[in-house]
Amino acid sequence: MEFSTLLVSCYELGHQPLSLAWPLAALRAAGLDAATVDLAVEEFPTHRAAKADLIAIAVPMHTALRVGVDAARQARAANPDAHLCFFGLYAWLNREYLLNGQNGVQGIADSVVAGETEPVLVELAQCLSTGQSTAPVKGLTTPERASAPNLARLSLPLPDRSTLPQLDKYAHYVEERPVGENGDEPAAVRAGYVEASRGCLHKCRHCPVVPVYNGRYFVVPVETIIADVRQQVEAGARHITFGDPDFLNGPGHARKVARALHSAFPGLSFDFTAKVEHLLQHRALLPELVECGASFAVSAFESTSDRVLARLQKGHTRRQMEELVAALRNSGLSLQPTWMPFTPWTALDDYLLMLRWIREQGLIPNVPPVQLSIRMLVPPHSALLEDDDAASWRGTLDSSNFTYRWQHPDPRMDALQLEVARIAEVAGRHEAAVPSNESSEMAVRSDQATNGESFDPFAVFRLIEQTAYRSAGLPAPDWSFPSSRVPQPPRLTEHWFC
Numbered sequence: 001m002e003f004s005t006l007l008v009s010c011y012e013l014g015h016q017p018l019s020l021a022w023p024l025a026a027l028r029a030a031g032l033d034a035a036t037v038d039l040a041v042e043e044f045p046t047h048r049a050a051k052a053d054l055i056a057i058a059v060p061m062h063t064a065l066r067v068g069v070d071a072a073r074q075a076r077a078a079n080p081d082a083h084l085c086f087f088g089l090y091a092w093l094n095r096e097y098l099l100n101g102q103n104g105v106q107g108i109a110d111s112v113v114a115g116e117t118e119p120v121l122v123e124l125a126q127c128l129s130t131g132q133s134t135a136p137v138k139g140l141t142t143p144e145r146a147s148a149p150n151l152a153r154l155s156l157p158l159p160d161r162s163t164l165p166q167l168d169k170y171a172h173y174v175e176e177r178p179v180g181e182n183g184d185e186p187a188a189v190r191a192g193y194v195e196a197s198r199g200c201l202h203k204c205r206h207c208p209v210v211p212v213y214n215g216r217y218f219v220v221p222v223e224t225i226i227a228d229v230r231q232q233v234e235a236g237a238r239h240i241t242f243g244d245p246d247f248l249n250g251p252g253h254a255r256k257v258a259r260a261l262h263s264a265f266p267g268l269s270f271d272f273t274a275k276v277e278h279l280l281q282h283r284a285l286l287p288e289l290v291e292c293g294a295s296f297a298v299s300a301f302e303s304t305s306d307r308v309l310a311r312l313q314k315g316h317t318r319r320q321m322e323e324l325v326a327a328l329r330n331s332g333l334s335l336q337p338t339w340m341p342f343t344p345w346t347a348l349d350d351y352l353l354m355l356r357w358i359r360e361q362g363l364i365p366n367v368p369p370v371q372l373s374i375r376m377l378v379p380p381h382s383a384l385l386e387d388d389d390a391a392s393w394r395g396t397l398d399s400s401n402f403t404y405r406w407q408h409p410d411p412r413m414d415a416l417q418l419e420v421a422r423i424a425e426v427a428g429r430h431e432a433a434v435p436s437n438e439s440s441e442m443a444v445r446s447d448q449a450t451n452g453e454s455f456d457p458f459a460v461f462r463l464i465e466q467t468a469y470r471s472a473g474l475p476a477p478d479w480s481f482p483s484s485r486v487p488q489p490p491r492l493t494e495h496w497f498c
Contacts, residue, residue, distance in 0.1 A: 003129035014171030014494030019058035021159030115149030173239035192232030247272035
């Protein structure tokens with residue numbers, strides 16, 4: 001009977017899953033084949049799982065792992081004899097629970113893989129297909145044998161996207177454009193996703209990349225990147241997201257990639273993620289990136305408290321954030337800052353400062369409400385657990401939710417986080433983001449934005465601000481909405497969160 005593999009993606013921020021396309025290409029190059037499913041847009045394929053010998057589940061983020069564990073349980077029920085492998089950052093962080101279980105919950109995985117996973121998955125499939133022991137597979141962690149993440153530099157093949165859902169199933173891109181007199185908005189266009197590098201040079205304390213890559217990173221050849229972009233452009237992509245943890249880890253490589261992209265596809269726009277310090281250090285490169293099609297950059301601001309930023313080892317200060325806001329505006333590159341407003345060290349005054357700073361910097365349209373509700377996750381093996389005072393704030397490990405519990409010393413902060421999360425959830429349901437080639441409905445101003453059928457970033461921001469000041473027992477600042485409709489900055493139709 002022919003050996004059967006099922007590759008499963010769970011959630012990748014609304015992108016077509018590269019975490020399946022690369023392993024699929026590597027397996028096929030080795031003479032093996034696999035079926036694929038993306039549970040973000042497809043139903044769990046019980047019939048395929050029932051016939052699979054190897055089921056490999058990609059879990060690069062916390063949300064994906066929650067979905068992945070449920071999928072693994074469905075797979076076990078359909079096929080008790082299949083080898084279940086979890087691969088990705090969060091597989092490694094949560095390997096003890098996945099392999100061995102805890103508190104009466106049985107382990108669900110047979111193996112875990114992290115780092116540069118493709119050759120490990122190929123060798124695992126080869127061993128299983130020939131009935132050999134998997135013990136010699138380097139980089140494969142099992143209940144019986146621990147193995148470090150595979151960090152060997154690879155010769156990566158062209159990702160194979162042939163069996164993945166079409167791009168119209170995923171997040172779309174909406175460019176910034178002045179609103180016309182008739183109120184029409186720019187159409188949402190299909191967006192693709194690539195990676196120019198893997199890993200990261202830096203060691204921010206809360207980042208899930210750090211326990212796996214520990215300051216290492218690997219570049220993807222320019223030719224492979226452009227070939228992958230080409231197949232997505234042929235599938236209708238008009239915008240590309242570079243999903244690297246930091247696109248500017250290698251500024252020379254980033255320049256080569258951007259130039260090659262613009263040369264091959266002059267009308268294509270793109271976005272990327274980079275640290276504050278890198279964007280400032282390489283600010284002379286920003287105008288060239290814009291000329292090559294860069295429309296916005298994502299950067300992890302996290303906090304406006306220098307004390308919290310130092311605690312997280314972010315490598316920047318609030319003043320540098322202000323410097324970056326000005327530098328990006330001068331370069332014509334839009335900013336999408338991401339935040340982690342709720343940590344054990346963030347005081348209520350810090351939260352109020354963050355809100356005031358966002359408003360004074362003119363960034364309200366650039367900050368989706370969900371960003372104002374993010375609570376710090378502390379997965380097993382997080383670098384935060386190595387802090388000298390970790391025992392003073394760390395609670396018990398909630399293995400099934402993949403995080404250590406913690407309570408803020410000020411109970412108002414935990415209550416505020418829940419209330420802001422509720423506002424963000426309701427606002428998100430009403431945000432207009434229609435993934436089609438037709439004009440999408442623009443959010444209109446409404447002081448009751450969370451109760452109506454519309455979304456206005458200023459109204460929602462003010463509601464969150466009023467909630468925060470009420471928590472502090474203070475009157476909220478009085479400020480006026482813009483006198484005319486303000487178009488949202490260039491964006492994807494699915495917002496970043498963990």
